Amino acid sequence: MNTPSLYRAFSLLLWRDLLLAYRRRTEMINPLLFFVLVTALFPLGIGANPELLRTIAPGIIWVAALLAAILSLDSVFRSDFDDGSLEQFLISAQPLSVLVLAKVIAHWLITGLPLLIVAPLLGLLLDLPGPSIVTLMLTLLLGTPVLSMIGAIGVALTVGLRRGGVILSLLVLPLYIPVLIFAANAVETSGAGLPITAHLSLLSALLVLSVSLTPLATAAALKISLG
Amino acid sequence: MSCLEARDLGCIRDDRSLFEGLSFRLGPGQVLLLEGRNGSGKTSLLRILCGMRQPDGGALEWNGEDIFDLGPDYHAHIAYVGHRDGVKHDLTARENLTVARGLGAPNTAVDIEDALDQVELWGFDDVPARNLSAGQQRRLALARLLVTRADLWILDEPFTSLDSHGIGIVESLFANHVAAGGMLAVTSHHCVSLNDNDIIRINLSP
Numbered sequence: 001m002n003t004p005s006l007y008r009a010f011s012l013l014l015w016r017d018l019l020l021a022y023r024r025r026t027e028m029i030n031p032l033l034f035f036v037l038v039t040a041l042f043p044l045g046i047g048a049n050p051e052l053l054r055t056i057a058p059g060i061i062w063v064a065a066l067l068a069a070i071l072s073l074d075s076v077f078r079s080d081f082d083d084g085s086l087e088q089f090l091i092s093a094q095p096l097s098v099l100v101l102a103k104v105i106a107h108w109l110i111t112g113l114p115l116l117i118v119a120p121l122l123g124l125l126l127d128l129p130g131p132s133i134v135t136l137m138l139t140l141l142l143g144t145p146v147l148s149m150i151g152a153i154g155v156a157l158t159v160g161l162r163r164g165g166v167i168l169s170l171l172v173l174p175l176y177i178p179v180l181i182f183a184a185n186a187v188e189t190s191g192a193g194l195p196i197t198a199h200l201s202l203l204s205a206l207l208v209l210s211v212s213l214t215p216l217a218t219a220a221a222l223k224i225s226l227g
Numbered sequence: 228m229s230c231l232e233a234r235d236l237g238c239i240r241d242d243r244s245l246f247e248g249l250s251f252r253l254g255p256g257q258v259l260l261l262e263g264r265n266g267s268g269k270t271s272l273l274r275i276l277c278g279m280r281q282p283d284g285g286a287l288e289w290n291g292e293d294i295f296d297l298g299p300d301y302h303a304h305i306a307y308v309g310h311r312d313g314v315k316h317d318l319t320a321r322e323n324l325t326v327a328r329g330l331g332a333p334n335t336a337v338d339i340e341d342a343l344d345q346v347e348l349w350g351f352d353d354v355p356a357r358n359l360s361a362g363q364q365r366r367l368a369l370a371r372l373l374v375t376r377a378d379l380w381i382l383d384e385p386f387t388s389l390d391s392h393g394i395g396i397v398e399s400l401f402a403n404h405v406a407a408g409g410m411l412a413v414t415s416h417h418c419v420s421l422n423d424n425d426i427i428r429i430n431l432s433p
Contacts, residue, residue: 005333012329016318023317084311091277092330093303093375099330227280 009094010102017106020079031072032114038064039122050127057126058187061136062143065115066176069147070169072111076103076152077159077222086159090226096219104152104215112144128191135190139183142203149210150175156221179206229290229304229378230254231276231410237284238271245271246431247284253379256405256425259412263431269414270310272431273383276412277307303332306377308385312368316357320348320367323356324374331375342373347396361388369397372404379410386415 021028042060043053080086080103089099119140123133154172158164186199230252237247245268253259261269274280275287278294278301287294294301314323324339337345343352346366348359356364365388372380380401386394401411405425 005329009329012326016315016322016326019322020315020317082311083315084309084313085315087277087279087307087309087311088313088327088330090279091302091305091307093299093332094330095299223279227274 006094006098009092010098013099013102014106017103018109021106021110027075028110031068031111032118034071035064035068035115036118036122038067040125043126053126054128054191057123057128058132058136058184058191060126061119061122062139062180062184062187065119065140065144066147066180068115069112069144069151069176070172072107073148073151073155073168073172074165075111076107076148076155078155081159086222087226090222096222097215100152100156100218100222101211101215104148104218107152108145108148112140112148115144116140128187131193132187132191135196136187138200139186139203142200142207143179143183146179146203146206146210147176149214152218153214153221156218156225158225159222160225179203182206229410231294231379231412232288232291233276233285234288235285236272236275236282236287238268238275238280239283240268240271249285249429251427251429253410253412253427255378255408255410257410258401258405258426259410260426260428261412261414261431262428267431269431270383273307273309273381273412273414276379276381277305278302304377305379305381306331306372306375307381307383308368308371309383310387312364313371314356314364314368317355319353319355320359320370321352323367324370327371328374331377334374334376337373339374342370343367345373345396345400346370362390362393365389366393366396369400372400377409379412380404382411382413382415384414 039061042056046052077086080089089096092099116137119136120133123136128136151172154168157171158168161167182199182202186196186203189199190196232252234250235247236249238245249272251259261272263269271280275282278298281295289297289301289304315326318326320343321339324342328334328339340349340352343349346369348363348366348370351359351363356367359367369385385397389397405411
């Protein structure tokens, strides 16, 4: 177990998951479609009142992103659990936490990054001013990886259960709340022309914390689920 | 010389004791053949040997060190093929083996084409695994044993869905592995045709 092979295993798994996602791309579009549809339906539901839309836009976009993230979570480990690949990761010659990190990063690239890319369009749709859209992208860039990282712990704990969906949401949602509060508040604050450094610092701290700690927790949870 | 030693292993599942006080010593060139009825704990024992499941009693040592302390350093010496193949249907045969090789300790002596050759899957390297038959998928899973440098092969019903020709191929792989000083832990309803002296038989059915 040396560093080159550790790096190789990491990049190999990242490549594998991206390739698998590419070959099953129709399934991967679901969370993105959900995100766009939910956000696009709000103006239709509450009427074309730019003032009102602008006020609630940060909340709507972030809540939709959060729900889209939950919707996509199950796919992190589900198919690997079903076909036995997860067992192979568990007995890999590389530390499980590193493999988990590769899988979660791949998952974020597949499901989180597309949200980030369409977010400016949705911002325009809800009449968000320019600076707020920039802040929205920044918060999504910092926040959605945290959602993937924390969610992976929940999925790892519930992957062995027949119907883990409800438990997963209950486990994960409370942990998502801080991200939601800071991120939506940052967009709102920047709309009012106030500084948002504190929000971004907090979100960055959450990101650093989750990148460094959640792979260990997820690896431990997988060992419990499969043991 | 590597060896796997179990002392007083026990396993409890759903408040039922599957086995207890199980001891054996598996050395180079030896085969551990697990027998017993369905539900007697063969798969549980294999999962314990892999280090995926903690035994409910006793100790399991690789060269005198506890396998759960060794972790990945122990896993570098084993290869496991379980009930579930661990074959990704959306990846080709070659891609499947590339990943398996990267996750274990790569065997530089055998490249992926060789491994596919040995399980008679030549020409299928660029075919998605979903288009292979059940027996071919099983052989692809078993080809994983060849692309890593594993001393100990742990196999759960390796002959499932193989025809008699496939069984012959796999048995010769086993014979080569054991002749080269490898170890084998296997559950099977088939009689493995190997030298009887090297086989440790454990019957888990009371």
